[in-house]
Structure formats: structure tokens, C-alpha cells
Amino acid sequence: MHCLRLFLTIIFLAWNVSSANAAPQRPNIILIVADDQGYRDLGCFDGEEIKTPNLDRIAKDGVRATSFYVTWPACTPSRSSILTGRYPQRNGLYDMIRNDMVNYGHRYSEVEYALSPEMTLGMDLREITIGQVLQKAGYTTGVVGKWDGGQARRYLPLQRGFDFFYGFANTGIDYWTHERYGIHSMFRGNQRTKEDQGQYATDVFRREAMRFIQDNHRKPFFLYLPFNAPHSASNLEKDSWQVPEKYLKLYSEPKSKREEIRVKYMAMVTCMDEAIGAILDQLKELGVDNNTLVMFFSDNGGGGAANNHPLRGAKGDMWEGGIRVPFIARWPGVIPAGTVTDEFITALELFPMFVNAAKARLPKGVHYDGFDMLPVLQGKTKSSRLEMFWERRLDRAARVGQFKWVQAGKGGGLFDLSKDIGEKNDLSAEKPEVLAMLKARFESWKNEMDAAEPRGPFRDY
Numbered sequence: 444m445h446c447l448r449l450f451l452t453i454i455f456l457a458w459n460v461s462s463a464n465a466a467p468q469r470p471n472i473i474l475i476v477a478d479d480q481g482y483r484d485l486g487c488f489d490g491e492e493i494k495t496p497n498l499d500r501i502a503k504d505g506v507r508a509t510s511f512y513v514t515w516p517a518c519t520p521s522r523s524s525i526l527t528g529r530y531p532q533r534n535g536l537y538d539m540i541r542n543d544m545v546n547y548g549h550r551y552s553e554v555e556y557a558l559s560p561e562m563t564l565g566m567d568l569r570e571i572t573i574g575q576v577l578q579k580a581g582y583t584t585g586v587v588g589k590w591d592g593g594q595a596r597r598y599l600p601l602q603r604g605f606d607f608f609y610g611f612a613n614t615g616i617d618y619w620t621h622e623r624y625g626i627h628s629m630f631r632g633n634q635r636t637k638e639d640q641g642q643y644a645t646d647v648f649r650r651e652a653m654r655f656i657q658d659n660h661r662k663p664f665f666l667y668l669p670f671n672a673p674h675s676a677s678n679l680e681k682d683s684w685q686v687p688e689k690y691l692k693l694y695s696e697p698k699s700k701r702e703e704i705r706v707k708y709m710a711m712v713t714c715m716d717e718a719i720g721a722i723l724d725q726l727k728e729l730g731v732d733n734n735t736l737v738m739f740f741s742d743n744g745g746g747g748a749a750n751n752h753p754l755r756g757a758k759g760d761m762w763e764g765g766i767r768v769p770f771i772a773r774w775p776g777v778i779p780a781g782t783v784t785d786e787f788i789t790a791l792e793l794f795p796m797f798v799n800a801a802k803a804r805l806p807k808g809v810h811y812d813g814f815d816m817l818p819v820l821q822g823k824t825k826s827s828r829l830e831m832f833w834e835r836r837l838d839r840a841a842r843v844g845q846f847k848w849v850q851a852g853k854g855g856g857l858f859d860l861s862k863d864i865g866e867k868n869d870l871s872a873e874k875p876e877v878l879a880m881l882k883a884r885f886e887s888w889k890n891e892m893d894a895a896e897p898r899g900p901f902r903d904y
């Protein structure tokens with residue numbers, strides 16, 4: 444009898460120890476990405492007029508990173524790096540997949556669209572996505588929202604390491620019709636679907652994300668949730684800023700056309716924020732919120748309706764306003780609550796961080812451009828990132844330590860970000876040796892990218 448009691452006590456203690464240690468082990472991972480949200484368009488990033496109580500809740504429960512960068516100042520290449528952990532110039536997807544003729548009023552027929560770049564180009568099939576790695580490690584993987592990695596079947600999420608997909612695969616749609624310039628674009632799995640036509644895209648993505656979590660919360664899951672909000676709509680009517688009335692009512696009546704656009708944009712953000720709040724509540728209700736890593740950032744800097752203050756420039760630019768984005772992360776018990784880091788980190792750090800958190804392994808023989816930044820988010824270590832490079836056609840930029848060099852159609856110069864986050868004071872003449880060093884570092888990176896094994900769709904090989 445005594446022995447049995449001792450045995451039970453040991454079992455009980457062992458169980459207690461293992462459950463106390465269970466939280467940091469193989470967490471669920473939810474990666475939420477906004478489309479074109481400004482650096483200051485969150486309450487927790489000093490946004491005064493915008494209502495984002497749930498994003499602020501993530502920051503309050505976790506960390507806010509103020510020097511987080513994406514790899515490109517617009518959608519497709521930035522997202523390619525999230526999925527592959529590699530520079531766009533290395534994974535091959537270093538420009539937009541887009542039918543530009545719509546800009547000149549051209550309307551595609553379905554037959555013509557089927558042959559167009561939007562339909563036929565995609566991320567090189569030799570690239571290994573984070574979905575593939577986590578799926579292999581036993582995670583259930585899902586994508587809800589904007590895939591933007593190619594929409595021919597071979598490029599769709601179900602063929603790229605994901606068990607579940609609901610969303611669109613091109614770069615933008617009308618929020619209500621789910622058409623892209625007249626072409627119906629919503630998918631469930633590999634099939635286009637009209638089941639939700641007429642329903643607001645953000646609401647539909649909220650429902651599908653919650654379904655995925657409900658169905659898969661009993662074992663580790665990875666949910667990639669890239670909203671198209673608050674990007675403008677891609678429709679022939681140029682009815683750009685679409686949002687349900689109830690979110691508009693949360694803001695005061697606009698007094699000018701400019702204010703009207705701003706208010707609609709803010710309401711789109713608030714609608715997305717509410718969806719994120721519903722997901723946070725759901726995690727708690729299901730009892731998995733302590734074992735779920737939730738992250739949020741914008742795929743590139745804010746566009747015309749956004750506020751990127753105090754950064755210079757906007758989406759499309761090599762200025763900080765194009766590439767430095769708001770980032771927040773929450774993992775209770777692992778990332779300390781209410782903290783801020785100004786360490787130099789980027790979207791390239793996500794892939795290795797997810798792989799380590801999932802106790803998986805990085806694929807062999809693949810060059811990764813980032814590192815596991817979890818200890819940085821925890822405030823335990825300094826970032827090991829020393830430099831970062833950007834290239835968009837003829838525009839280029841480099842950050843090495845505190846210095847940033849820009850050479851672009853809209854201007855350029857050398858800036859000390861530690862004193863001049865707004866890139867106002869060009870130090871080119873004052874610090875020629877620093878300028879020369881940054882240019883040399885860029886050239887070295889460029890040579891490395893050119894020497895990398897070529898990937899489609901844009902490179903000539």
C-alpha cells in the first residue's frame with residue numbers, strides 16, 4: 444500500500460513537472476499579416492485616431508518591435524520571403540505577379556486571363572515553404588486569406604505544404620464580389636468558389652480562420668492568416684476603399700474626400716482588428732492561448748491612406764516608410780508581457796524561429812537568410828542581424844548597423860537611423876567612408892544573389 448502511494452506520488456509529480464514545462468513545447472503558430480498598414484496605424488504604435496484594441500492587446504500581452512523590416516516595399520516579394528525565409532532575389536520572386544494592363548483600362552476575358560502573368564507565374568516549385576517544413580514536423584497547416592504566390596494549381600497552398608486553404612491566390616480582390624478586375628478569385632482548396640460572394644472578405648476570413656482553429660486545436664497547428672485589409676479593392680469600378688457601415692460609424696463624419704478615404708481605411712483596419720480579437724478570445728476559450736505564438740505585422744509600409752509617421756515615404760519606397768513595419772508578438776510565459784524591442788530584426792527571421800519553436804529542422808542544403816529571433820523578442824539577447832539589403836528594379840537600399848543608404852528614383856542619401864529615423868539629414872558628404880562601406884556591402888550582397896542558383900519566374904537562365 445505504501446509502495447503504491449509512493450508510486451502515485453511520483454507519477455503525480457512527474458505529471459506536474461511535465462505540464463509545467465508543456466507550454467513552451469511545440470506551440471501552435473498563428474502568423475497574421477496585414478496588407479499595406481501604416482507604421483503608426485495601431486494604437487500601440489502611437490496611432491491616436493485609429494481603433495485597434497485587439498492588436499493593442501497582443502502588444503500588452505507580449506512584445507512590440509520597432510525596428511522590424513520586410514524584404515520588399517510591396518506585396519508579392521515580401522510574402523515570398525515570409526514563406527521561404529530567403530531574400531526575394533534568392534527565391535526568385537523579386538517582383539509583383541500582376542496584370543498591369545488593367546491600369547490602362549484593359550478588361551481581361553476569362554480566356555485571356557488564363558494565359559496572363561497573374562495566372563501563369565508563381566513561386567518556383569523548388570522553393571521549400573514553411574508550411575512544408577511544419578507539416579513534415581507533424582503540424583496541421585492552413586492558409587486563410589491572400590496567398591499571392593501564384594494561382595495555377597501547382598502553385599496553390601495545398602501543393603505547397605498546407606493542409607487547408609481558403610482565400611485568393613492573386614494579389615488583390617474586390618472585398619464584396621471577390622473578383623479581381625472582373626475575374627472571380629476566391630478558392631476553397633484547389634477550386635474556385637462563389638459560396639460567399641457578397642460577403643465582406645475580412646468577415647469570411649475571420650470565419651474560416653476560426654473554423655480551422657476549432658477543427659485543429661487538439662494538436663499543433665500553423666495558421667498563416669494574411670488579410671487583404673486594409674489594401675484598397677482591385678476592381679474595375681475603382682471603388683477603392685470598401686468597408687461595412689458598422690465600422691465606419693465608429694469614426695467621426697469625414698469633412699473632405701481625403702478624410703473620407705482615411706476614415707474608410709481606418710474602419711477597414713478596425714474590422715480586421717475585431718476579427719483578430721475574436722480569434723484571441725477563441726484561443727482562450729479552447730484553453731490553448733498559453734501555448735500559441737501569435738504574431739502580427741504589415742507586408743509593407745502604408746500606402747496613400749495610411750500614416751507612417753515618423754518614417755519617411757510609403758509603400759513602394761526604399762525609405763523606412765516602405766520597408767519598416769509594425770510588428771507585435773504574443774506567447775504567454777515565453778515572451779514577457781508589455782515589452783518593447785528596438786533591435787534590428789526582419790521577416791527573414793520568422794522561418795528559423797518557427798522551425799525551432801516546432802522542434803523541427805531546417806532543410807539541408809538550402810541557404811537561409813535569417814536566424815531564430817525568439818531570444819531577441821524575449822529580451823534575452825541582442826539581434827545578430829548586422830545588415831539588410833533591398834532592391835526593386837533600379838532602386839536600392841542597405842542598412843548596416845545604424846546607417847542606411849538609399850539610392851532610388853525618389854532620391855537617396857546616407858542616414859544615421861539612431862538619430863534620424865525620418866531620414867532627413869543626408870550624411871553622404873560628411874561621412875564618405877561610411878557611404879563607401881555601405882555601397883560596397885550592397886555590391887557584395889548583389890554579387891551573392893546573382894551567384895545563387897537561379898529561380899523562376901523572372902530570372903533569365
Ligand SMILES: [Ca+2]
Pocket residue numbers: 478479517518674742743
Ligand atoms: Ca501590400
